[in-house]
Amino acid sequence: MSTEHRTARFKLNIGLRGALAALIFIGLTACSILPKTEPVTFYRLPSAEVIRSATARPLALTVRIKQPDSNGLLAGNRIAVIPTTNQLSAYQGARWATSVPVLFRDQVLDAWRQSGLIAHVINDSQSLSADRELTGSLNAFQSEYRQGQPRVVIQFDAQWLDPNSRTLLASRRFDVTEPAANSNVPAVVAAFGVAQARLSQQLLEWVLAMPAR
Known part of the structure; x- marks a missing residue:
């Protein structure tokens, strides 16, 4: 070479x-x-015992509970917070274990089954016939700061339907608020559990008080 x-x-x-x-x-x-991947903690919605009224009239029907309509942050699994007026945000490093509409539906379904006051309760993923349906729009499912203190706000426009005739039998807006013990995410999640349980109870009482058709 x-x-x-x-x-x-x-x-x-x-x-x-x-x-x-x-x-x-x-x-x-x-x-x-x-950037390093942000660690994320996933939260389930805490369950709470439903108070069964001794005078409540059991409902001998099959009821389907559907996912509520929602949009924006309320359609996903972020834990929404309004730190100041009209500023919608989400807690960093925290998520619900599933989407908010599924979370809402499953908690109502569990509470109604636990009450024993409705013969059969199913969800909208089951292809079974139902005598009545609970549906509606979830307008608020977030914590809001008032005077520096967080409180949970849930607003649900409920619709009670006859799915066979597609008839709207009743509708009503439900508003529930629950203060959080402090501003830490676990305390806020605990307040969500209490507020959602109260709403599920109110929905059940509303349905059971309707005239039989």
């Missing part, structure tokens, strides 16, 4: 080593500047 060839090969090897070193440096630099 001539001297010229050896020199050219030596320069080529140096160039390749330099390029490789540059790629490694760029990769290490990129790794150091990329």
Whole structure:
């Protein structure tokens, strides 16, 4: 091999080593500047015991509870908060274990089953016939700060339907608020559980008080 060839090969090897070193440096630099993944804690909605009235009239019907209509943050699994007027945000590093509409539906369904006052309670993922349906719009499911203190606000526009005739039998707006013990996320989640249980109870009492049809 001539001297010229050896020199050219030596320069080529140096160039390749330099390029490789540059790629490694760029990769290490990129790794150091990329934001770290934020740790996320997932929360279930705490359940609460439903108070069964001794005078309540049991409902001998099959009732389907549907996911409520919702939008924006309330359609996902972020835990919504309004820190100041008209500023909708979400708690960092915290999520509901499932979407808010499913969370709402499942808690109502569990509370109604627990009460034993309705013969059969099913959800909208079950392809079974039902005598009545509970549906509606979830307008609020968040914590709001008032004078520096958080409180949970849930607002639900309920509709009570006959699914066979597609007839709206009754409708009503339900508003529930519950103060949180402090501003920590676990305390806020606990307040959500109390507020949702109260709303489920109110919905059940509303349904049971309707005239039989």
